[in-house]
Amino acid sequence: MVGSYALITGGGGGIGSATGKIFAREGSAGVAFADINFETATTAAEESKKYATNPAYRAIAIHVDVADETSVDAMVEQAVKEFGSLSYAVNSAGVSFTDRVGGMPKHSETNLGNLSTQEWERTMNINARGVFFSQRAEISAMLKTKSNNNYPENLSIINISSIGGLRALAPYASAYVPSKHAVIGLTKSAAFEHGPDGIRVNGVCPAFIETPSNAGNAEIAERVNKRMERSALRRVGKPEEVGEIIAFLSSEKASFVTAVDWAVDGGYTAA
Ligand code: NAD
Incomplete structure (x- = not known):
């Protein structure tokens, strides 16, 4: 990844911002941190500069709503305009089942028989459609730079799914789990369709990670x-x-x- 450019959606979040710092440490020439929260994306971009080992390293923040295809297309266009090419994309923007419309409900209200259409649509729109829109625009940008004969050899997309993309996970996750299974389907389809173009596409499936969305709420942290x-x-x-x-x-x-679909789960799914 030395000398190449990366785009991270959810770049202002826990996993996205940590990943951006590692890309900077590994010699990236530039990382775009894209998030619906422009403030955290800006902070992540600034902080990543402390880790950069490439003297030419640049970090930018981009505002994006991954559930909106126009916004996603504009995000990728801006990153390519700033950097000139795109070799790496990490699609980390997402919402958790611990962050539901109307707050975390009681267990009795959380099964599929009681799931609201609003909760289903919000979760699917951000987690599943968001990855579809993002991948589509990223692949198209990668292919464009490639056809200009001006592209680095290693092209990669990583989609952040969850252990909820591999199994049912918890009794209150009946929108989240399907959305994260969709992320794995999108990953495998894109990998097959664009392998011949030289683009690798992989999924990462974390278990519970200490990020603001989990650690910030004592009740959720305890669960x-x-x-x-x-x-x-x-x-x-x-x-x-x-x-x-x-x-x-x-x-x-x-x-x-x-x-x-690589589980990063401390062995949780082995049990
Ligand atoms: P996080 O909440 O810190 O980060 C998620 C980021 O996505 C936030 O910065 C948020 O602003 C952004 N976002 C939300 N909706 C968006 C939208 N519509 N458009 C653009 N950005 C949007 O949590 P995280 O743990 O860093 O989450 C990263 C990814 O990892 C998510 O896809 C999440 O589902 C997944 N994941 C997290 C855990 C965990 O325990 N933290 C476990 C498994 C999977």
Whole structure:
């Protein structure tokens, strides 16, 4: 990834901002941090500069709503305009089932029989359609730079799914789980369709990670900690522990790896 450019959606969030710092450390020439929260994206972009090992490193913040295709197309256009090419994309923007319309409901209100259409649509629009819109625009930008004979050899997209993309996860996640399964389907389809174009597409499936969305709420933090006591490592993960795997899968070191759904879960799904 030395000397190449990256775009991270959800770049203002826990996993996205940690990943951007690692890309900077690994020699990226530039990272675009895109988020619906422009303030956190700006902070992440600024902080990443402290980790940069490439003297030419540039970091920019972009406002995007991944549920809106016009906004997503504009995000990719802006990144390519600023950097000239795009080799890496990480689609990390997403909402959790712990962050629901109207707050976290009681267990009795949370099963599929009671799921509101509003909650379903919000979750699917951001987590699933958001990855579709993002991947489509990123692939198109990568192919365009490639056809200009001016592209780096290693092109990679990483989509952040969840262990909820691999299994049912929890009894109150009946919109989240389908949305994250869709992310795995989008990953594998894109990997097959664009492997011949030289683009690798991989999915990363974290278990519970200590990010603002989890750690910021004591009740949720307690539930999450209890759940992760069942994992092999008996603890929640850190955003950097996900970022290192994203960076590895993106890099040339993973040149024969595509279409995987890599669990970063402290062994949670082994149980
Ligand atoms: P986070 O809440 O810190 O980050 C998510 C980011 O996405 C936030 O910065 C938020 O502003 C942004 N976002 C939300 N809606 C958006 C929209 N419509 N357009 C653009 N940006 C939007 O949480 P995180 O843990 O860093 O989450 C990153 C990804 O990892 C998400 O897809 C999440 O579902 C997934 N994930 C997280 C965990 C966990 O425990 N933290 C576990 C499994 C999967």
